[in-house]
Amino acid sequence: xxxxxxxxxxxxxxxxxxxxxxxxxxxxxxxxxxxxxxxAPGKGLEWVSAISGSGGSTYYADSVKGRFTISRxxxxxxLYLQMNSLRAEDTAVYYCAKGQNDYGDYVTPxxxxxxxxxxxxxx
Amino acid sequence: xxxxxxxxxxLSLSPGERATLSCRxxxxxxxxxxxxxxxxxxxxxxxxxxxxxxxxxxxxxxxSGSGSGTDFTLTISRLEPExxxxxxxxxxxxxxxxxxGTKVEIK
Numbered sequence: 293x294x295x296x297x298x299x300x301x302x303x304x305x306x307x308x309x310x311x312x313x314x315x316x317x318x319x320x321x322x323x324x325x326x327x328x329x330x331x332a333p334g335k336g337l338e339w340v341s342a343i344s345g346s347g348g349s350t351y352y353a354d355s356v357k358g359r360f361t362i363s364r365x366x367x368x369x370x371l372y373l374q375m376n377s378l379r380a381e382d383t384a385v386y387y388c389a390k391g392q393n394d395y396g397d398y399v400t401p402x403x404x405x406x407x408x409x410x411x412x413x414x415x
Numbered sequence: 416x417x418x419x420x421x422x423x424x425x426l427s428l429s430p431g432e433r434a435t436l437s438c439r440x441x442x443x444x445x446x447x448x449x450x451x452x453x454x455x456x457x458x459x460x461x462x463x464x465x466x467x468x469x470x471x472x473x474x475x476x477x478x479s480g481s482g483s484g485t486d487f488t489l490t491i492s493r494l495e496p497e498x499x500x501x502x503x504x505x506x507x508x509x510x511x512x513x514x515x516g517t518k519v520e521i522k
Contacts, residue, residue: 327511329460337452337460337503339511353510354416387459392471401450401507403471405459 294318301409314371314388322366325391325398330384345396421514427522434491438504
């Protein structure tokens, strides 16, 4: 059974940093691209970032480019999102999601999602 | 960058009725890299449709997707009580934007 468990969310001041983790199980982690998608309170979904199965290619939404860094440790089956220079508009539930296709490319729909971790940026 | 616009914003229907949701892209979506997701309150999204028209694993056949280029449609043939939710389209090409969502509510 595929499981994705996010952690690391919390309250942080504007300008601060936070690192999210997503522990994956139930599939061959290194074979699949992974993504982060966020949802501000009461709002829609916003794609944030994606990483190929090998970790060699990364992609970002313009809204987070230069501030957020996605990475993965395939030996630990864990996905990360390092968030720096946080702003109030980054407040959201952050979901990690698994790519559907098993060739590691990030051009893939997202077939499994974690339950999310809440990040609140406020002074 | 592709922008996806969903319509209507809210659809008020009764169980048993047919729901037709639209997703329009600002430019052509390559190779029909278009997906639909369902989200219920307090839950993570669930993949329904990918490649514009292929149902994901375990999705009932009352859900169907169609379209190409810039115009895509999600159809729910007969609404069941559990289908009342918010639906999002997503383009999963070079950028991966979502539409703003369509809420299907009980009339």
